[in-house]
Amino acid sequence: MTAPNPSRTWFKPAAIGAVVLALAGIGYASFTASSAAPDVTFISITGDKISTQSMRGKVVMVNFWATSCVTCVKEMPQMVETYEKYKGQGLEFVAVAMQYDRPDYVLNFTETRKLPFIVAIDAAGDIARQFGDVTLTPTTFLIDKNGKIIKRYVGEPEFPVLHKLIEKELAG
CATH class of the missing domain: 3.40.30.10 (Glutaredoxin)
Structure with missing residues (x-):
């Protein structure tokens, strides 16, 4: 069994966080932008x-x-x-x-x-x-x-x- 690579353990939460923030920004823009x-x-x-x-x-x-x-x-x-x-x-x-x-x-x-x-x-x-x-x-x-x-x-x-x-x- 190999030890987890410490440089990759942050990747998934960080990527998920970035996606969530991007979607939140899009959602906010769609609720506030006038169309x-x-x-x-x-x-x-x-x-x-x-x-x-x-x-x-x-x-x-x-x-x-x-x-x-x-x-x-x-x-x-x-x-x-x-x-x-x-x-x-x-x-x-x-x-x-x-x-x-x-x-x-x-x-x-x-x-x-x-x-x-x-x-x-x-x-x-x-x-x-x-x-x-x-x-x-x-x-x-x-x-x-x-x-x-x-x-x-x-x-x-x-x-x-x-x-x-x-x-x-x-x-x-």
Whole structure:
């Protein structure tokens, strides 16, 4: 049996560390870099068609959620408060129910909680795919007046920080 080469014992952890750091950097960049929001048309639970193109000139939040998602249900009252606070200043809000969510559950949730914003169902999963293959809920995008994604939140956002960002974008 040969003794391990001491010059190679650090190689694997160092290589793994470098890969992890590189992937973290890419992940961070993809969450923070502003890119154009996809040109999609949401179909609301009332049958209305709303496109991202038609919302240009407004700050837009797109929230991917599901009735079975505990964090989504928990954050929804704060999403409602955020919308109510800023809608008069030009904030639009679209809550997109995931493909696997039952439409009757989404409708019941929307009605019982009196959600005041657009609620759409992504029946085929196309909208989630166009927003970068959203699979985790909640995932929320903040889009500026020019249609650029300026922030992506995976999980519940820190609402005071989100509000400051919304205020900055609405003022700009």
